[in-house]
Amino acid sequence: MGEEVDLQEFTAADRTRHREKVRQCLDVFARMLREAAFDTDDPMTGLEMELNLIDEVGDPALRNAEALEAIADPDFQTELGQFNIEINVPPAKLREGGLETFEDNLRRSLNDAEAKSADVGAHLVMIGILPTLDGGHMGMHSISANPRYKLLSEQILRARGEDLVIEVDGLEPAKESLRTTSDSIVPEAACTSTQLHVQTSPDQFAGYWNASQAISAIQLAAGANSPFLLGKQLWRETRIPLFEQATDTRAEELKAQGVRPRVWFGERWITSVFDLFEENVRWFNALLPITDDEDPLAVLESGGTPQLSELRLHNGTIYRWNRPVYDINDGVPHLRVENRVLAAGPTVVDTMANAALYFGLVRSLVESERPLWSQMSFSAAEENFHVAARHGIDAQVYWPGVGQVPATELILRRLLPLAHEGLAAWGVETATADRLLGIIEQRCLLRTNGAEWFVDAVRRREAAVPRIDRFDALRSTLLEYVERMHTNEPVHTWS
Numbered sequence: 001m002g003e004e005v006d007l008q009e010f011t012a013a014d015r016t017r018h019r020e021k022v023r024q025c026l027d028v029f030a031r032m033l034r035e036a037a038f039d040t041d042d043p044m045t046g047l048e049m050e051l052n053l054i055d056e057v058g059d060p061a062l063r064n065a066e067a068l069e070a071i072a073d074p075d076f077q078t079e080l081g082q083f084n085i086e087i088n089v090p091p092a093k094l095r096e097g098g099l100e101t102f103e104d105n106l107r108r109s110l111n112d113a114e115a116k117s118a119d120v121g122a123h124l125v126m127i128g129i130l131p132t133l134d135g136g137h138m139g140m141h142s143i144s145a146n147p148r149y150k151l152l153s154e155q156i157l158r159a160r161g162e163d164l165v166i167e168v169d170g171l172e173p174a175k176e177s178l179r180t181t182s183d184s185i186v187p188e189a190a191c192t193s194t195q196l197h198v199q200t201s202p203d204q205f206a207g208y209w210n211a212s213q214a215i216s217a218i219q220l221a222a223g224a225n226s227p228f229l230l231g232k233q234l235w236r237e238t239r240i241p242l243f244e245q246a247t248d249t250r251a252e253e254l255k256a257q258g259v260r261p262r263v264w265f266g267e268r269w270i271t272s273v274f275d276l277f278e279e280n281v282r283w284f285n286a287l288l289p290i291t292d293d294e295d296p297l298a299v300l301e302s303g304g305t306p307q308l309s310e311l312r313l314h315n316g317t318i319y320r321w322n323r324p325v326y327d328i329n330d331g332v333p334h335l336r337v338e339n340r341v342l343a344a345g346p347t348v349v350d351t352m353a354n355a356a357l358y359f360g361l362v363r364s365l366v367e368s369e370r371p372l373w374s375q376m377s378f379s380a381a382e383e384n385f386h387v388a389a390r391h392g393i394d395a396q397v398y399w400p401g402v403g404q405v406p407a408t409e410l411i412l413r414r415l416l417p418l419a420h421e422g423l424a425a426w427g428v429e430t431a432t433a434d435r436l437l438g439i440i441e442q443r444c445l446l447r448t449n450g451a452e453w454f455v456d457a458v459r460r461r462e463a464a465v466p467r468i469d470r471f472d473a474l475r476s477t478l479l480e481y482v483e484r485m486h487t488n489e490p491v492h493t494w495s
Helices: 012-035 064-071 098-120 147-160 202-223 239-246 252-256 273-283 296-301 309-315 348-366 378-394 407-426 430-446 450-464 470-487
Strands: 045-054 076-078 084-092 123-125 164-169 177-182 193-200 322-329 332-343 396-399 403-406
Touching: 012 273, 012 296, 012 309, 045 098, 045 348, 064 076, 064 084, 064 098, 084 098, 098 123, 098 348, 098 430, 123 470, 147 164, 164 239, 193 202, 193 348, 202 273, 202 322, 202 332, 202 348, 202 378, 202 396, 202 407, 202 430, 239 378, 273 309, 273 322, 309 322, 332 348, 348 407, 348 430, 378 396, 378 407, 378 450, 396 407, 403 407, 407 430, 450 470
Parallel strands: none
Antiparallel strands: 045 084, 045 123, 045 193, 076 084, 164 177, 193 332, 322 332, 396 403
């Protein structure tokens, strides 16, 4: 969720001062892009994963503080809901076995954390939305103790001026639908993701961001893992509409006026990372107008690296599915794309297969002779994104030179070879690429992923016991899911 902040009230003067400071930071950032030496020689990649916590019977465990105390590992951090925690895996270079390093670190850390958190009655689950959440978990009592979350919730609801509205229609033939309201942003906590980071130079940033946008639908089709919310079977990746609505500061009148949402796909291909930061400053008010004493221009002119704290904090409250990140390591600034599209799970090896597809495809598309985004409208990419979120593995998407095509066919015939080329360019061992991309291939051939498995498993239970309570079916299915998750066998092999 970003920077730590204290619970506080903001005055009109605070907001005016903060607005001026953010604009100053933006000017300094523009100068840095022209003049500063960014860390670009040997790009790093990164991975973060948000996890859910359940008790012995599969219900949410509101115990993240106790779980984190038991785990006692600085790589694990709090998240918005008391039924969430997050792990930050140390960054790695793909050419130095980064995918294997991520996989080994993630499995070791999660196994160790599960053993410790189980002692306080909290078990870790990698899934996009915890299917056993019900309306009773959506109140402020479920929010984590970190003051940032309460403050952020207050500011979003204050900006909106009314309760949040969550409306999602499911798919045929079930055609279930959800209509509910919330007086806090706790529904956002239901959305747990895997975040993939790719470091890039200022010159190449636009290409990596555009490529990430273009393939986001493909990621969703192959990796959807969030089919249930509050007992309803909805989209295959219900995280997408839920997150878009759970942090929406716009009342209906502002939506009608075309005001941009804080969670959004964007509206155009970019030519520079500056485009995104400038849009964020121009179009979005500050939710957390906290201002420090740094003079970023003075720091830059003295030979230092400015923190640009206000710009970074503001950027952290605008939830692009592919977010631009400015960060500093050992006094040297760098840029990276934070890909936030994917749900967590179902297993570590499935997560790494998703990562291999992403890293391989973006590298290949960035280095292609004719950029994909020069052949495809941005609106087509956005439509693909929501179609894939709705239908998952069964999505049909538009692709230049092909037209409308099943996502599985597109992946098998065109995109997997590109991903192999991209991983080779990163320096990934052929055996590793074959193993991980082979998982994506099998998902497409068998037309299954986490969402499909879960929907089918619940359907089988409900058919076997016609009057079974939906939440009883979800609990038993989730416990089976967790058991299979611990085997680390990829989801396409689950029967």
